[in-house]
Amino acid sequence: MxxxxxxxxxxxxxxxxxxxxxxxxxxxxxxxxxxxxxxxxxxxxxxxxxxxxxxxxxxxxxxxxxxxxxxxxxxxxxxxxxxxxxxxxxxxxxxxxxxxxxxxxxxxxxxxxxxxxxxxxxxxxxxxxxxxxxxxxxxxxxxxxxxxxxxxxxDSIPSDLGVQFLQEIALSRHGTCCKRVTTRVTRMKGGFSGGTAASFLNAMHLRETDPEFDRLSVDPYALCPEGMRQGPDGPDRMMPVEVTWDADLHAWTKPYFMGPMNSKVVRRSNAIMGYPYGRDFRYQETALTRGGFGGWWAALRYAIFGRALLIAMAIPVTRGMLKRHVLPKSGEGPSKEVRETGSYEIMQVGELPDGTILKLRITGQGDPGVRxxxxxxxxxxxxxxxxxxxxxxxxxxxxxxxxxxxxxxxxxxxxxxxxxxxxxxxxx
Structure with a gap:
């Protein structure tokens, strides 16, 4: 040895x-x-x-x-x-x-x-x-x-490698990088593993015991090196009760619970690679519904449900009930059928300084959370x-x-x- x-x-x-x-x-x-x-x-x-x-x-x-x-x-x-x-x-x-x-x-x-x-x-x-x-x-x-x-x-290969690829395309075709990239999860079919549930439960426990938890959670540049934690992006909020209109994809957006994590990784990439995307680079990640009143209402319902679930997870009594009766246990995961038939699609939209728009589609085969x-x-x-x-x-x-x-x-x-x-x- x-x-x-x-x-x-x-x-x-x-x-x-x-x-x-x-x-x-x-x-x-x-x-x-x-x-x-x-x-x-x-x-x-x-x-x-x-x-x-x-x-x-x-x-x-x-x-x-x-x-x-x-x-x-x-x-x-x-x-x-x-x-x-x-x-x-x-x-x-x-x-x-x-x-x-x-x-x-x-x-x-x-x-x-x-x-x-x-x-x-x-x-x-x-x-x-x-x-x-x-x-x-x-x-x-x-x-x-x-x-x-x-x-x-x-979390976070599709987001991180996708932004890097989109910026490479922008640089090769237009000689400059996108000043803004938005990532929208447009389709996701799959299950939920016990390991993911355990990590989320532990995060809720840390929130109660670590005074720095909330500050790091909302800080968009929390993973960047010291001295490189400034930029144009606002706070990362996991499940805000808000919906927005995406003019590039013509649909309403809803919160995506892993968006804050992936966003922090993308911003860290930009910083530790020496800011190839620029120091004023902006990044946002949410999920997409559809256009019209139906799309707005679907997005709002999801946002309200997500916030309610987050509140329930933050309260010890309801968190314990969810752990015992709802969430998968450690070692458990989606069935083979779910693993094999799952899939997802992500759209990334980049805007160049002159207003030119680039769109990148990322698709994945299999349940996103396990396979x-x-x-x-x-x-x-x-x-x-x-x-x-x-x-x-x-x-x-x-x-x-x-x-x-x-x-x-x-x-x-x-x-x-x-x-x-x-x-x-x-x-x-």
């Missing part, structure tokens, strides 16, 4: 036993990730291991893996065991984690990856935890060469492993667009059922 030297320097990457370790392989998302990674690793010749805290559950997952996946190694340990995390991360080049809530179970793993120079990706949508990890370990990751990439699932997100996550892990020498950045905390960009976009298009299509270029 590769060891850390007395000085704290990690062993060289080429001396490690594994290329990728999937941590958390027994949950709803982890099981799907294990299947995709086993198949893709066999195609690519990647040395894979799966890990978690329950030996028997891991063996059950391994027994169901395709091809030679039934022979891959198993690593058993606890997410809160710092010594185990140090040992595990010293054995592999990349760790991909599905163990949430990450604020509860992810911190020791990120710390160990940063210390050992081990690349890391996850599917967190917890900006407060991301901010804490960046503040605690950014310098160490830079020193060791560890590339740490949060938000590599449905699509695991395909994107595992392709991000393989990108960190296989394309290491091609990545444009060194060690540190990065976003999907900043760390992997076009390399990852090509991978998710080829292997994760995600497609990017420019559908319009002209004036409003």
């Amino acid at each position: 590769p060891m850390i030297t007395a000085s704290g320097s990690p062993t060289p990457m080429h001396g490690r036993e594994f290329d990728v370790v999937l941590w958390g392989a027994t949950g709803a998302t982890g099981r799907r990730a294990a299947h995709h990674l086993a198949r893709r690793s066999e195609e690519c010749g990647i040395r894979l291991a799966i890990g978690g805290r329950n030996q028997s559950k891991l063996e059950t997952v391994r027994a169901e893996l395709p091809g030679s996946g039934t022979n891959i190694p198993i690593l058993v340990g606890d997410s809160l065991d710092a010594a185990f995390m140090a040992s595990m991360t010293a054995q592999t080049r990349v760790v991909v984690s599905t163990v949430g809530p990450f604020a509860l179970y992810g911190s020791e793993l990120v710390a160990a990856c940063a210390r050992n120079g081990t690349h890391y990706c996850d599917l967190t949508a917890e900006p407060q935890w991301m901010r804490a990890m960046i503040d605690a370990h950014e310098q160490m990751a830079q020193n060791t060469g560890a590339r740490i990439v949060h938000a590599c699932g449905h 699509s997100t695991t395909l994107m996550l595992t392709e991000a892990a393989l990108c960190l492993a296989e394309d290491e020498a091609k990545l444009p950045v060194g060690g540190g905390f990065w976003t999907p667009a900043a760390a992997m960009g076009k390399l990852l976009r090509n991978r998710v298009t080829a292997h994760a059922g995600l497609f990017f299509e420019v559908v319009e270029d002209g004036r409003r």
